[in-house]
Amino acid sequence: MGTHGMTGNNRNTGIGFRAQHYATIVATRPARGFFEVHAENYMCGGPASRQLETLRNDWPIALHGVGLSLGSGHGLDAAHLSRLAVLVNRVEPILISEHLAWSVAADGSYLNDLLPLPYTEDSLAMVAANITRLQDHLRQRVLIENPSAYLRFVDSEIPEPQFLTALVERTGCGLLFDVNNAYVTCQNVGGDPRAWIDGLPIEAVKEVHLAGHCRNDADGASILIDDHGSPVAEAVWVLYEQTIRRFPHALTLIEWDSNLPALSVLLAEAAEADRRRADVISETAYADAA
Amino acid sequence: MPTLHELQSRFATAIIDGDAAVAAGLVAEDAPGAAARLGIYLNHFRVTLIDTLAAVFPVVQALVGDPFFQAAARRYVRETPPSQPCLFAYGDGFPAFLERLPEARALVYLADVARLEWAINEAWHVPDDAAVAEEDPRLVAGHALQPGFRLHPSCRLIASRFPAGRIWQVHQEACADREAIDLEAGEARLLVHRRQNEVGWIDLPPAEFDFLDHLTASGNLDEALTLACKGDGDFNPMPLLMTLIEGGLISSIGAAP
Known part of the structure; x- marks a missing residue:
């Protein structure tokens, strides 16, 4: 990793890399701490893979998996696990993350979403076994991200923060706390995101995600959709400040995937995250000194 | 209580078949109701995969027009969901599907253009x-x-x-x-x-x-x-x-x- 960090402080907020921004990134070399890429987009060769090679020469890379289906009740797909391991060896990421979700049906069909789990003892045992297999295979700690949910299963009995905490205790995994997902889920199915933040183990949270959401009408009631297609909402910024108070060492990332704007818009969001983070940290330092 | 495996089988069927009723009993009836909430996942599956096909087969889309493409892609997605999570590999069966599609029979060259677009997609990756x-x-x-x-x-x-x-x-x-x-x-x-x-x-x-x-x-x-x-x-x-x-x-x- 010796060549990393040439372009800035790697505590700086990172941004999700999109191929449409590649030329601007290479030409303007923004002083961002790291880029995060979706692992599945790079499990191939060709121009996409070459772009990632260029990026990783100058910036640390975080790998964010979306297709491993850690919540599958039938275990992990060995072929996909191998693809991920090959990519990890090639990219040497600073962080590897996946979701507390499932996306692969028992017949192998890929459902192209981060589907919710019922939070039961049955699920906990299964997900913990899958995470252990993943970490053993990669010989690395993996961060698990809380998903956005649009529904609640009748049989769910464990609150999500407790479920995540139990996964940390059983597998030694880390956590990626997505502030927007926590906000969206609590709005959609109930819960207090402030209590979630306070309920997660401090040492485990290594990364924080921020993104925008939108509001849809369904049956005359409103539901929040985690579309990563707009600026971070003010309510989510406020939760972010609380998140940084509790997890000051976590890296922050701005995600933007749909209605993709110019790179400068993402950079402005990242600068806003830096500013809020710095304010929280200096206020905490002042309080500690006083 | 269904096992995780049973719950996921029902949920997957609801998504692939586009039929919320199959999984509605699993979901808490908060307002909005279970069917509307499930509909978000059903819709996301369909729309994102149709978009994936449209990105790989833009000339096919131009040849048949958007409404026809949407309908054909929707049927393909239901019959042939992705078999693994790398979506750049999704759509290999679409040219043969178009060739079998009775409504597209008049466009005798359509499947060959689709084969060319698929070859271009593979060459990229x-x-x-x-x-x-x-x-x-x-x-x-x-x-x-x-x-x-x-x-x-x-x-x-x-x-x-x-x-x-x-x-x-x-x-x-x-x-x-x-x-x-x-x-x-x-x-x-x-x-x-x-x-x-x-x-x-x-x-x-x-x-x-x-x-x-x-x-x-x-x-x-x-x-x-x-x-x-x-x-x-x-x-x-x-x-x-x-x-x-x-x-x-x-x-x-x-x-x-």
């Missing part, structure tokens, strides 16, 4: 490979084409009774010359390939196409030459091979001298 250098000493007569001959992994041979390449070209934004295409104007025999960051193709005469087609499929030089010479008694593979080598499109010419 295959890993790089070594290329044989022009000054390779094995290129002296007698050494080329030993067992082990291999084209660059991006190479795809596409044959059509119709001018599929020309149809593709007139649907590109950069195309300046959009005269009507005569479907009888001639067959297409294309070698699709990627060089660095550019995907393109070479138009091949019939004998060269048959030669490469046979050589890449069987690896048998004698048979490939015999086949090519049937169509063209004067066939000499060396000009084609030199063109491919200059283009960096031959990854191996076989055993070391």
Whole structure:
């Protein structure tokens, strides 16, 4: 990793890399701490893979998996696990993350979403076994991200923060706390995101995600959709400040995937995250000194 | 309480079949109701995968129009969901699906254009490979084409009774010359390939196409030459091979001298 960090402080907020921004990134070399890429987009060769090679020469890379289906009740797909391991060896990421979700049906069909789990003892045992297999295979700690949910299963009995905490205790995994997902889920199915933040183990949270959401009408009631297609909402910024108070060492990332704007818009969001983070940290330092 | 496996089977069926009722009993009835909440997942599956196909098959979409494409892609997604999470590999069965689609039968060239678009997509995503250098000493007569001959992994041979390449070209934004295409104007025999960051193709005469087609499929030089010479008694593979080598499109010419 010796060549990393040439372009800035790697505590700086990172941004999700999109191929449409590649030329601007290479030409303007923004002083961002790291880029995060979706692992599945790079499990191939060709121009996409070459772009990632260029990026990783100058910036640390975080790998964010979306297709491993850690919540599958039938275990992990060995072929996909191998693809991920090959990519990890090639990219040497600073962080590897996946979701507390499932996306692969028992017949192998890929459902192209981060589907919710019922939070039961049955699920906990299964997900913990899958995470252990993943970490053993990669010989690395993996961060698990809380998903956005649009529904609640009748049989769910464990609150999500407790479920995540139990996964940390059983597998030694880390956590990626997505502030927007926590906000969206609590709005959609109930819960207090402030209590979630306070309920997660401090040492485990290594990364924080921020993104925008939108509001849809369904049956005359409103539901929040985690579309990563707009600026971070003010309510989510406020939760972010609380998140940084509790997890000051976590890296922050701005995600933007749909209605993709110019790179400068993402950079402005990242600068806003830096500013809020710095304010929280200096206020905490002042309080500690006083 | 259903097991996790049972719950996921029902949820997956609801998503693939687009039928929320299959899984509604699993979901808490908060307002909005279970069907509306499930509908978000059902819709996301359908819309994102139709978009994935549209990104790979833009010329097919232009040929049939958006409403027809949406309906056809929707049926394909339901019949053939992705079999793994790398979506750049999704859609390999779409050309054959279009060929079987009764409503598309009048567009006789549609499946061939789809095959060309799929070949272009594959060429984008295959890993790089070594290329044989022009000054390779094995290129002296007698050494080329030993067992082990291999084209660059991006190479795809596409044959059509119709001018599929020309149809593709007139649907590109950069195309300046959009005269009507005569479907009888001639067959297409294309070698699709990627060089660095550019995907393109070479138009091949019939004998060269048959030669490469046979050589890449069987690896048998004698048979490939015999086949090519049937169509063209004067066939000499060396000009084609030199063109491919200059283009960096031959990854191996076989055993070391």
